[in-house]
Amino acid sequence: MMTTRSATSYKDIQKRCPALFNNSNALIAIILDEKDISDWKDKQQTALAQNGKNPSWAEIGVVFDDPSIVVLRDLVEFPGGYRNGYIRIYNRAYLESGAAGVVVLPEKDGKILLFQHYRHATRMRHWEIPRGFGKPGVDAKTQAIAEVKEEINGDVAEIYELGVVYNNTGLEGNPINLFFARMASVGEMEIQEGIENPIWVSVSELETMIADGEVTDGFTIAAYTRAKLKGLI
Numbered sequence: 001m002m003t004t005r006s007a008t009s010y011k012d013i014q015k016r017c018p019a020l021f022n023n024s025n026a027l028i029a030i031i032l033d034e035k036d037i038s039d040w041k042d043k044q045q046t047a048l049a050q051n052g053k054n055p056s057w058a059e060i061g062v063v064f065d066d067p068s069i070v071v072l073r074d075l076v077e078f079p080g081g082y083r084n085g086y087i088r089i090y091n092r093a094y095l096e097s098g099a100a101g102v103v104v105l106p107e108k109d110g111k112i113l114l115f116q117h118y119r120h121a122t123r124m125r126h127w128e129i130p131r132g133f134g135k136p137g138v139d140a141k142t143q144a145i146a147e148v149k150e151e152i153n154g155d156v157a158e159i160y161e162l163g164v165v166y167n168n169t170g171l172e173g174n175p176i177n178l179f180f181a182r183m184a185s186v187g188e189m190e191i192q193e194g195i196e197n198p199i200w201v202s203v204s205e206l207e208t209m210i211a212d213g214e215v216t217d218g219f220t221i222a223a224y225t226r227a228k229l230k231g232l233i
Helices: 010-016 034-050 140-152 203-211 218-229
Strands: 061-065 069-077 083-091 101-108 111-119 124-128 131-133 155-166 175-185 195-201
Touching: 010 061, 010 069, 034 069, 101 140, 101 155, 101 218, 111 203, 124 218, 131 140, 140 155, 140 175, 155 218, 175 218, 195 203, 203 218
Parallel strands: 101 175
Antiparallel strands: 061 069, 069 083, 101 111, 101 131, 111 124, 111 195, 155 175
């Protein structure tokens, strides 16, 4: 049985995920020299304190760490030589040999399943399709099938990879895996997930909902777009 180790140390993440710190052909270079980091940090913290600001804003490394999310602040050098801290966010599973997240567009008998998901971040209901965080050590396809089972009690007949999408390239480093699934069956929804009001819509109805702004979830729109352009719907 494979075991994973918590990737909460900045140095540990560098060792486990060296591609995330690769400066080859990078217009924004990550500074990894410890003395350079220490000198910059001391100077910035002094300036922040003198201006009544929080000195922790100049911390470099892992600045937030919980079971789902890890937030890094790197010291970077921009073109022209200016240096500053720069935040980026990763799903923990991605740093621990799993998929960052999965999104599944479920289809049965020519129709697409949507449901309303109440989201804490927006304090709103959104029309969505199944999606979720990855798990350490679990590949994206396995997680996608499990996510469909968990949220809509669905059994997958066929599943197709649609590639990855990045939700917010200015902040998040997570490649989210998109899938299209032909469903063998769909059961009762998991109300504990905050989902309700399932509907089956035709492709044209889904397109109208997207065009009219009823569907605002970026992952749902991305999965639909990929499936449509690949000729799966």
